[in-house]
Amino acid sequence: MRSSDDLPGNPWPHDMQVSVEECWPPLIYLLFVRSAWRLDIDAVPRLDSEPDPGSSHRPENLDVDAARGRWLSEWKRAWTHFDPPILRVSTPDEMTQHLLDTLTDDELWKATSTWPSDFWGSGIDPDACERWRSSMAAPLGDLPENRVIPALAEAWRAGLSTVIQLPYLGSFALRINREHLVVSPTTRNDPDLYGRALES
Structure with missing residues (x-):
């Protein structure tokens, strides 16, 4: 994911690139x-x-x-x-x-x-x-990342490059290394849970 607009007020940093692996x-x-x-x-x-x-x-x-x-x-x-x-x-x-x-x-x-x-x-x-x-796969245009941009941007600045979603039951989040965060659908689709996972 990367912003295509460099407009004032756009919360997505123009140079931020974060991949989402929904079903590797x-x-x-x-x-x-x-x-x-x-x-x-x-x-x-x-x-x-x-x-x-x-x-x-x-x-x-x-x-x-x-x-x-x-x-x-x-x-x-x-x-x-x-x-x-x-x-x-x-x-x-x-x-x-x-x-x-x-x-x-x-x-x-x-x-x-x-x-x-x-x-x-x-x-x-x-x-x-x-x-x-x-x-x-999440529907195009309805990506959960759009609801957690500030937390995602901070995680990206700290080195995050990829979010890996696996169909685990309930709330799940694990930062496996500096670049990769694993989450369940429950976590990714809940802005509060997702935000906390990105901040971890």
Whole structure:
């Protein structure tokens, strides 16, 4: 989001740019998997409502404990997309150099990508997942950020560049680093809650 007008009285700083990720696909996909496969993973907040799984189904003979572990590992890896960039060039560590020396480009992408692995594909209805993801976007012109511009501007001046909305239940806000704030729809759509989250 960025103001297109440099008019007197416009509360949006002309040079302020803040992105909003309402439904970042890797995270939404993994949340859909957790729901569709009924994986009890309490380390991640509950959803405000469970998605329609469509034709998704938990594969027969699934090792549920192993699937939970794999899900948590891929969830953690997906979040690395939002890690602050490393501004210095360094020599690859031993493990990274080994990957560079031994893997094809396709294998290297799979090993380092923040996208969920193919492991989940056999039991997930991609159309149902996409319908759920598409339902999360706020209507154009009705962005909650327009109701909290002063707090958003202060957060931007303090380094905020991206707000990440996830369909968590109830009020939720977590500043995961200087640049990124995670909020639930309840928080983002309530100016008081959103303002306090931006000030945190």
